[in-house]
Amino acid sequence: xxxxxxxxxxxxxxxxxxxxxxxxxxxxxxxxxxxxxxxxxxxxxxxxxxxxxxxxxxxxxxxxxxxxxxxxxxxxxxxxxxxxxxxxxxxxxxxxxxxxxxxxxxxxxxxxxxx
Amino acid sequence: xxxxxxxxxxxxxxxxxxxxxxxxxxxxxxxxxxxxxxxxxxxxxxxxxxxxxxxxxxxxxxxxxxxxxxxxxxxxxxxxxxxxxxxxxxxxxxxxxxxxxxxxxxxxxxx
Numbered sequence: 001x002x003x004x005x006x007x008x009x010x011x012x013x014x015x016x017x018x019x020x021x022x023x024x025x026x027x028x029x030x031x032x033x034x035x036x037x038x039x040x041x042x043x044x045x046x047x048x049x050x051x052x053x054x055x056x057x058x059x060x061x062x063x064x065x066x067x068x069x070x071x072x073x074x075x076x077x078x079x080x081x082x083x084x085x086x087x088x089x090x091x092x093x094x095x096x097x098x099x100x101x102x103x104x105x106x107x108x109x110x111x112x113x114x115x
Numbered sequence: 116x117x118x119x120x121x122x123x124x125x126x127x128x129x130x131x132x133x134x135x136x137x138x139x140x141x142x143x144x145x146x147x148x149x150x151x152x153x154x155x156x157x158x159x160x161x162x163x164x165x166x167x168x169x170x171x172x173x174x175x176x177x178x179x180x181x182x183x184x185x186x187x188x189x190x191x192x193x194x195x196x197x198x199x200x201x202x203x204x205x206x207x208x209x210x211x212x213x214x215x216x217x218x219x220x221x222x223x224x225x226x
Contacts, residue, residue, distance in 0.1 A: 004158075033214065043159075043204070043216050056213070091158055097212050103149060104214055106158035 002026045006092050006107035013114055018080040021110045024073055025094030032075045033093040033104060034060075034067055043091075049075065050097065082114045117142040117209045121217035124202075128195055129225050136190040136220050138179075138205035146207040148172075148181055148188040153202045153219070162190075162203070200224045 005024040013019055025032050034046040047057035052069040060067065064083070069075045079086055089111050093104040122137040140146065147166045151159040163172030165181035165188065172179050177192045188205060205217040 031212070042218050045213070048213065050212070093159075102147070102208065102212075103161050103164055104159075106151075106160065108158045 002105075004092055004094050004105050004107035006090075006110050008110055009108065010111045011113070013082055013112070015083055015114055016081040017114075018078065019082045019086075019112060019114075021077045021090050021092075021112070023075040023077075023092030023094075023107060025075060025092070026105055027073070029094035029096045029105075031095045031097045031102075031104075032069060033091075033095075034075070034077050035091040035093065036088045037091060037109070038088045046077070046090075079112075082112075084114045087112055087114050117146065117207060117211075117213075117215045119205050119207055119215050119217040121203075121205045121220055123218070124221035125223050126220060127223045127225065130197055131194045132224075134190070134192040134195045134199075134222070136203055136205075136222070138188045138190065138217060140186050140188065140205075140207050140215075142186075142207055142209045142215075144210045145183075146209040148179070149206045149208070149214075150177070150179055150188070150190050151204040151206060153204065155201070159204060195222075195224050197224045197226055 033048040036044045046060040047067040066078045089109045091109045093106045095104040149164045150162040152162045153159045163174045165172040168183035170181045179190045202219045204219045
């Protein structure tokens with residue numbers, strides 16, 4: 001049963017530390033999304049990739065966040081330095097975009113707490 | 116730009132009640148429309164989808180019809196169960212291949 005895998009599931013870190021979240025998209029999918037979910041803001045798109053190339057990262061604070069896809073099986077989201085306001089659940093999703101007949105498959109998320 | 120508006124929650128119903136969660140959208144062209152469900156502590160899961168006007172998506176007793184004339188994609192279920200308690204998101208994928216999300220509607224079903 002193909003699924004998107006995110007690690008770690010939970011992360012508690014101190015302010016100022018670097019945090020790296022990893023995502024393994026479903027094999028064969030050509031699009032990867034990174035979302036952040038908070039009670040206040042709901043679901044926010046941070047970045048997305050098509051065929052490993054970043055298409056849009058306008059939702060991401062550039063000074064501290066970075067997203068990469070070093071290969072087709074791994075997407076990373078890094079925060080350096082982390083701040084308490086970064087506490088949220090971060091979701092990765094992947095999809096196969098062929099025209100509009102597509103959907104996104106979500107991982108279970110990484111719950112980040114910055115203290 | 117494209118947008119999705121769905122009814123605010125929480126929506127609280129008794130078991131076996133009829134459910135409607137409203138969703139309307141604005142988009143250029145012909146977007147695909149989706150309903151996702153998020154159970155506590157989980158990621159979002161696709162519940163149903165429709166890719167063209169008058170299509171009806173259905174799954175697990177839930178249904179939604181793509182109404183282009185009213186730009187709507189309302190979610191319905193004839194008889195809800197306690198296990199349906201979750202947050203429901205309406206979304207569209209438009210011409211730029213981005214998913215545009217509604218704010219989510221929390222559904223609470225009481226036994």
